[in-house]
Amino acid sequence: MEMLLELTPERIKEAASFIDYLADRQRRHKIFVEETHAAEQEKGYTFDTVEEAMEFISNLKEWLA
Numbered sequence: 001m002e003m004l005l006e007l008t009p010e011r012i013k014e015a016a017s018f019i020d021y022l023a024d025r026q027r028r029h030k031i032f033v034e035e036t037h038a039a040e041q042e043k044g045y046t047f048d049t050v051e052e053a054m055e056f057i058s059n060l061k062e063w064l065a
Contacts, residue, residue: 004012047053 004015007015045056047056
């Protein structure tokens with residue numbers, strides 16, 4: 001922190017901008033991890049045939065429309 005006192009205002013702005021960038025990356029990573037863990041907890045679907053899977057996809061498209 002003492003080093004900041006030695007920097008010019010322009011360099012302090014650059015450092016603040018970089019810190020904002022790092023904080024944003026950390027926030028995005030945290031959201032990604034939380035969403036990934038939530039997705040891993042969801043129940044998956046299994047089908048006995050390709051036809052069943054295709055029918056499920058078709059119905060899903062209709063439900064979302």
